[in-house]
Amino acid sequence: VVLDLGTGTGILAFLACQAGARRVYAVEAGAVIALARLLARANGFEDRIVFIEGSSDALTLPEGVDLILTDTFAPCGLQEGGLRSVIDIRNRFLKPGGAVVPGKIELFVAPVEAARIYERDIEFWRQRLHGIDLSPAREVAVNHYYPFTFDERAFVAGSARVACLNLSDQESVAFHGEVTLPVQRTGTVHGLCVWFTASLTGDVVLTNRPAASTTNYAQGFFPVARPVQVEKGDRVAIAIQSHDSGHWRWQVAIQGSGAAQQPKARFDHSTFLGFPPQFA
Numbered sequence: 001v002v003l004d005l006g007t008g009t010g011i012l013a014f015l016a017c018q019a020g021a022r023r024v025y026a027v028e029a030g031a032v033i034a035l036a037r038l039l040a041r042a043n044g045f046e047d048r049i050v051f052i053e054g055s056s057d058a059l060t061l062p063e064g065v066d067l068i069l070t071d072t073f074a075p076c077g078l079q080e081g082g083l084r085s086v087i088d089i090r091n092r093f094l095k096p097g098g099a100v101v102p103g104k105i106e107l108f109v110a111p112v113e114a115a116r117i118y119e120r121d122i123e124f125w126r127q128r129l130h131g132i133d134l135s136p137a138r139e140v141a142v143n144h145y146y147p148f149t150f151d152e153r154a155f156v157a158g159s160a161r162v163a164c165l166n167l168s169d170q171e172s173v174a175f176h177g178e179v180t181l182p183v184q185r186t187g188t189v190h191g192l193c194v195w196f197t198a199s200l201t202g203d204v205v206l207t208n209r210p211a212a213s214t215t216n217y218a219q220g221f222f223p224v225a226r227p228v229q230v231e232k233g234d235r236v237a238i239a240i241q242s243h244d245s246g247h248w249r250w251q252v253a254i255q256g257s258g259a260a261q262q263p264k265a266r267f268d269h270s271t272f273l274g275f276p277p278q279f280a
């Protein structure tokens with residue numbers, strides 16, 4: 001017995017039937033569930049899939065499940081609120097010995113040179129347009145994260161795992177991590193690129209890592225307040241905190257190389273500051 005959380009077009013539910021599931025509970029909050037029902041009928045899966053329209057928060061089931069599947073991803077791992085939903089349905093419906101797929105989601109980070117998106121989404125707000133000063137919006141813009149597709153040439157330093165979510169036993173929706181990365185080439189740090197790797201089964205993973213992506217998800221770009229020139233040997237210390245992928249804080253400290261190891265820049269950004277001021 002399988003539960004597909006966020007079944008969308010129903011693809012994972014159909015694959016579960018093909019793999020031998022006796023029953024699949026396919027839960028979907030959006031109108032796309034009509035398409036899943038249509039495809040289920042056309043492919044002869046209707047008798048084994050129970051479609052349930054609505055949020056998983058209100059879900060009730062007549063039985064426990066052996067497997068929870070979910071493809072509710074976003075550029076930086078699960079969608080906002082996704083961890084809470086997975087923990088909730090796992091604790092309420094997964095039978096002892098059952099499994100969650102993905103079992104593990106890891107987040108990775110790399111400092112990046114990203115002049116194009118920085119100009120487009122951050123520096124845009126510096127200007128006066130038709131006599132109107134847009135500059136107050138820049139502070140808001142620099143405290144958001146942006147979906148963007150990077151290639152590895154954007155990396156100015158190494159990358160590292162910064163957080164790990166174990167969907168089989170994690171109880172907290174908050175996660176955080178810290179890494180320090182050596183700069184590998186002269187360049188400009190405009191912010192951070194964040195991506196995920198989801199472990200499905202055995203060594204099968206789904207990832208949106210730049211250049212090695214196996215999904216259609218972009219990566220996340222977390223800007224810093226001003227671009228910083230860096231050289232090989234500098235060090236970038238990064239701390240990331242998130243509350244269920246809805247709120248993010250990213251702190252970046254860049255230290256020069258050489259004997260003096262001068263601090264070059266220090267940033268502390270939060271999506272709390274990215275809301276329009278009336279919501280702050």
Ligand SMILES: C[S@@+](CC[C@H](N)C(=O)[O-])C[C@H]1O[C@@H](n2cnc3c(N)ncnc32)[C@H](O)[C@@H]1O
Nearest residue numbers: 006007008009011028029030055056071072085
């Ligand atoms: C990435 S999409 C669906 C992917 C799906 N595997 C497909 O191929 O179409 C994720 C879906 O999950 C749904 N979703 C996310 N959280 C949900 C929840 N807690 N309860 C019900 N549906 C949810 C969204 O409405 C969205 O349609």
